[in-house]
Amino acid sequence: MTTGILHRGEIVQDEWAVLEDGRTESDAAGGKVIVTLARWRAEREALLARHAVVGVLVPNTADIEAVHPEIADRELIALQFPAFADGRALSQAVVLRKRLGFRGELRAVGDVIRDLVFWLGRCGFDSIVPRKDQNLQACREALNELTVAYQAAADEHTPIWVRRRGRAAVVH
């Protein structure tokens, strides 16, 4: 069974399956599984032997810089939103992208509602798994809810103070 998710702005069927702690077999067609950080640490070799590709789910309380060496080579890192208004994983994402240079897939999971999606996109998440009851098409549109921004996050925006450098000075 697959689920629709957002991936780089498009609605796609998810290729990844979450491998619950304690389970060994996944039903992911491509053999792509996501395991918890604790399990990754405990069973790294066994997991790599059994599954084609292994992604890691990092709790939002983890020190992402300390954890990074263990997960830097992963194809996917999933970050958690236990509640949509809990923004800790946003800082993890920005640090992963901008400071640690993580280039793999960065995924948001948990209590992801449509009204969080815009902020996720700006913080460098390239795959977003909305909560089950959310309308995927609406979530996709929310990625571009606002087209102007003052800051550079982990997206394509240029900081406002840099953008204005090319402009004429203020005239009163």
Next chain:
Amino acid sequence: MYRYDDIDRALVTQRVEQFRDQTRRYLAGELTEDEFRPLRLRNGLYQQRFAPMLRISVPYGLLESAQLRKMAHIVRKYDKGYGHFTTRQNIQLNWPKLEQVPDLLGELAEVQLHGIQACGNDTRNITADYLAGVAADEHTDPRPYCELLRQYVTLHPEFYWLPRKFKFGFTGAAVDRAATRTNDVAVHLVRRPDGAIGYRFFVGGGLGRQPMLGQEMNPFVPESDLLRYSCAILRTFNRFGRRDNIHKARIKIVLREWGIERFRAAIEEEYAKINASVEGDELLLLPEDIERVRGHFTAPAYEAAAQAGADVAGLTARDPGFAAWVKRNVRAHKVPGYKVVFVSLKAPDHVPGDCTAEHFEALADICDGYSFGELRSTYDQNLVLADVAERDLYEVWRKLDAVKLATPNIGLVTDIVSCPGLDFCGLANAGSIGVAQDIYRRFDTLDAQYEIGAIRITISGCMNGCGHHSVGHIGILGVDKHGEEWYQVTLGGSPGNDAAIGERIGRALARDEIADGVERLIRGYLELRCDEDETFIECYRRIGMAPFKALLYVNESEAAAA
């Protein structure tokens, strides 16, 4: 005054449409109450006792006449004909209807006003010295820096869902008029002997439960690094602020739990990492960036002989009403011939901070005619006309007096700071407006007020402390005891350079005792002071709590035990 360009305008306009859609989805049942709450809070909309409250951000307290006229229109069309100025220099509306709020915000956006991040767990409106640009004791105008930071923190994707509200306060003067250290972050502009500008950062202030003053983090962050250092603080807070208990979620709790050394080390480490990465390059402000924004805050076209023809001395001799007003509500200006005029929002029988549609209109006309079209809101819930020529003082007084905005009581016992309290607020435990008015009536004569001199009375209807009771010389906190309104009194608080958190004096007083009690404290002070120049706070600091405790609980054995 900062002027929006096309980018700023696009941002607030798109924001209104985003909220319009969120409101529509909420009303259609597509968003739950719990989901909608954080969204509406981030647009300034708070659920109060009887109706939603809309808080409108007034960046660093600066308003212009077109905004005032728009406010007059807004409060008539969407509210009951008045708004309320807060201790964070903002304006609150008490009676908007949820369905109409998107339209209301759309109208505000036409004049550069909005409710973005006015409430909610995000970076709130940045406050600053209300005399910025005109005070003689100012070495650096803080407003360009406030504006740069305002843009940086507005809709910041990483810091949009913080553990709790987060407040910045700025000053660039010798006297702290912005209660900066009551903020999560206080930024004091610093100018070194070699002329280099930088920032002295304090972190960890906050009122409400467990009030604390900000502690010094870094004595000199270079001018280019305002956003870098702010990013380091915000990220540290976003990562480590507690999310398990709303009452322990402010950054001051992280500071308290860690201790200042560990806390400072964490922020400095994050700052160093930012500086060493691509983020540091992006966040670095170049001199031209600061210059560009400084260009929005240039001095108005002052006249060389603005006092010519002014006969302030003669008019004060002839008109005692004008004389009293000049004495209390008119202050020095750094430019010869100009004065700073305070507009008192503390008239008798007036709710502290309230401003009617007629007031907004009259103020728009007065500031257009006499103060270069601008007005400021103050930390004390009053207003300021910052640039009035001396020769216009009499006319300005007459026009303000005609709309009851010339009560000569700035900084006196009737200049009471008060939150809306139980009359409006859903959080309040007790009324504050009625208490303010009762105390006011005890000292209604000007002679009594001048005799007492400078004193700060502050009233909050609950622990959250919007009325800044913790930093009042006499602070009054409303508490609920078995469904009745009671009031705890603290003494010795101060928000300024001598910032201090007030100390609780003893048991709470009942609603019918509180005004009597405060009156006894103040009349007693007149007996206790060493001379007429010793203010209430100076007297308290000299003689301590005990004599005041005896005054407050005069009829009780508690006094004997003290």
